[in-house]
Amino acid sequence: MNVSTDFGVWVGALLTLFIFSFLYKDNPLYKLAEHLFVGVSAGYYIVLNYWTVIHANLVEPLAAAFGGHLSGGPFHAQQGDYRAFLVLPGLLGLLLFSRLFARAEWLSRWSLAVIIGVYAGLKTTGFAQGDLVAQVQASLQPLWIAGHFWASVNAILFTVGLLTSLLFFYYSREHKGVLGGVSRVGVWFLMISFGAGYGYTVMSRVSLLIGRFQYLIEDWLHLR
Amino acid sequence: MPIAVLEKLDRRWLFLVLGLLVLGPLLWPIGLPVVPSRPVIQFRDAIAAVPQGSTVLMSCDYDPASRPELVPMTVTALRQLWDRHCRVVVTVLWNGGPALVDQTIESVANEYRARGIRLVDGVDYVNLGYKSGNEAVMVLMGQGVKSTFPVDQHGRPTSSLPILREVRNYSSFALLVNISAGYPGTKEWEQQVNSRFHLPMVSGCTAVSAPEYYPYLQSGQLRGMLGGMAGAAEYEKLRGERGPATHGMDAQSLAHLFIAACIVLGNVVHWGRRRGARP
Numbered sequence: 001m002n003v004s005t006d007f008g009v010w011v012g013a014l015l016t017l018f019i020f021s022f023l024y025k026d027n028p029l030y031k032l033a034e035h036l037f038v039g040v041s042a043g044y045y046i047v048l049n050y051w052t053v054i055h056a057n058l059v060e061p062l063a064a065a066f067g068g069h070l071s072g073g074p075f076h077a078q079q080g081d082y083r084a085f086l087v088l089p090g091l092l093g094l095l096l097f098s099r100l101f102a103r104a105e106w107l108s109r110w111s112l113a114v115i116i117g118v119y120a121g122l123k124t125t126g127f128a129q130g131d132l133v134a135q136v137q138a139s140l141q142p143l144w145i146a147g148h149f150w151a152s153v154n155a156i157l158f159t160v161g162l163l164t165s166l167l168f169f170y171y172s173r174e175h176k177g178v179l180g181g182v183s184r185v186g187v188w189f190l191m192i193s194f195g196a197g198y199g200y201t202v203m204s205r206v207s208l209l210i211g212r213f214q215y216l217i218e219d220w221l222h223l224r
Numbered sequence: 225m226p227i228a229v230l231e232k233l234d235r236r237w238l239f240l241v242l243g244l245l246v247l248g249p250l251l252w253p254i255g256l257p258v259v260p261s262r263p264v265i266q267f268r269d270a271i272a273a274v275p276q277g278s279t280v281l282m283s284c285d286y287d288p289a290s291r292p293e294l295v296p297m298t299v300t301a302l303r304q305l306w307d308r309h310c311r312v313v314v315t316v317l318w319n320g321g322p323a324l325v326d327q328t329i330e331s332v333a334n335e336y337r338a339r340g341i342r343l344v345d346g347v348d349y350v351n352l353g354y355k356s357g358n359e360a361v362m363v364l365m366g367q368g369v370k371s372t373f374p375v376d377q378h379g380r381p382t383s384s385l386p387i388l389r390e391v392r393n394y395s396s397f398a399l400l401v402n403i404s405a406g407y408p409g410t411k412e413w414e415q416q417v418n419s420r421f422h423l424p425m426v427s428g429c430t431a432v433s434a435p436e437y438y439p440y441l442q443s444g445q446l447r448g449m450l451g452g453m454a455g456a457a458e459y460e461k462l463r464g465e466r467g468p469a470t471h472g473m474d475a476q477s478l479a480h481l482f483i484a485a486c487i488v489l490g491n492v493v494h495w496g497r498r499r500g501a502r503p
Contacts, residue, residue, distance in 0.1 A: 080372060081374070122416065126415030126416045126420070135443055137443070138444065204432035206246065206479040211292025214292065
């Protein structure tokens with residue numbers, strides 16, 4: 001057997017086995033791997049976020065703006081090159097930390113107001129265009145398509161599923177009589193969609209297991 | 225098997241059987257059939273419909289956690305795009321992803337170089353790397369790709385890269401290929417870019433997020449979709465490749481059969497218990 005001689009691969013393989021050992025029972029090797037993972041992840045993402053977010057988008061451009069090397073001066077801004085104006089978002093970012101001090105906590109609301117305002121605007125227009133209008137438009141389809149029997153069955157099933165599922169979420173009247181029957185059909189459609197979601201979730205989780213086994217077999221043990 | 229035995233079965237036996245069912249086919253493949261589904265065929269066809277030599281935007285929004293599902297589809301999509309002589313502009317909206325994506329792009333580019341086909345970083349493809357801001361980045365790219373990404377993953381000014389010389393905004397791209405592990409990903413590209421800038425779009429996503437994106441496929445907002453490892457394997461099959469997703473599908477199928485059997489047995493136990501509890 002031609003086992004890998006790469007130290008990093010050995011570390012990855014052993015930590016994988018340590019994590020798998022939890023399936024038998026909790027043990028110190030699992031705890032070691034778990035704590036390593038939490039610690040390394042936290043450290044890695046703090047450093048990564050500093051260099052990819054704060055340094056790249058704030059520190060570096062501000063240093064360039066005030067370094068005196070850019071033509072037009074620190075306030076000669078244009079799209080993508082905001083120069084010294086980046087002080088403003090930088091200040092809003094710092095204000096978020098005022099939550100750590102009870103007396104100045106209210107200052108963080110200014111930053112939160114900007115964040116919530118921008119994202120509410122982006123999300124609302126995006127949702128309206130991408131989901132609401134387009135999905136309602138796609139839901140309005142002919143129930144009978146001449147010469148396409150199965151497409152017609154599909155369209156009828158789709159429409160029945162849509163209407164009954166929507167009526168299931170109508171709570172202004174007790175679900176009895178016709179509404180009760182219709183919403184019961186809606187529950188069946190919802191159950192089928194939950195089942196499909198569960199199946200896809202299982203596929204995702206098994207894929208992760210396959211990925212780890214492929215790593216052990218191919219990268220560590222070189223069995224394939 | 226008596227219900228009493230099933231009731232007291234140690235769940236570690238289930239873990240062991242599942243582990244063996246996954247491990248076995250990876251060591252000794254069975255070769256269960258992989259049949260391409262309609263969304264996968266549509267994905268392949270959408271890329272095939274892109275004019276040769278076009279510039280395509282590919283956003284690889286994932287990190288190493290989704291590697292088994294998403295790297296195989298990234299590899300196959302890159303091969304199809306490069307077989308059509310497309311220029312590929314790659315972005316990453318997950319900050320844990322750029323190194324993995326870079327490694328994946330280079331491994332595929334090296335395959336072509338080994339066959340004597342010249343692929344030059346900055347001319348035929350570029351990895352613009354990570355930019356924080358999620359939806360805000362998507363909207364900004366609509367105003368200017370180079371102003372949103374002043375430098376690429378390797379720190380080169382994007383204004384100096386030949387591949388981006390004629391790229392201004394989304395109108396410069398023939399297609400958006402989004403490989404998505406969650407947020408930000410397909411849903412956000414759909415809402416912010418496809419619906420607003422009308423850039424045709426296909427998606428390859430993790431299986432867990434696939435059900436959420438089917439409505440976009442049904443409405444025609446997505447031109448095609450690859451859902452999880454199965455989608456990646458079907459795509460490999462369509463392209464006549466045998467990649468890691470195809471190798472994993474035997475294990476995937478056996479694991480699914482076993483879990484389905486466990487669900488049936490679990491219900492039998494529950495049913496037996498209810499019958500036993502009746503006076």
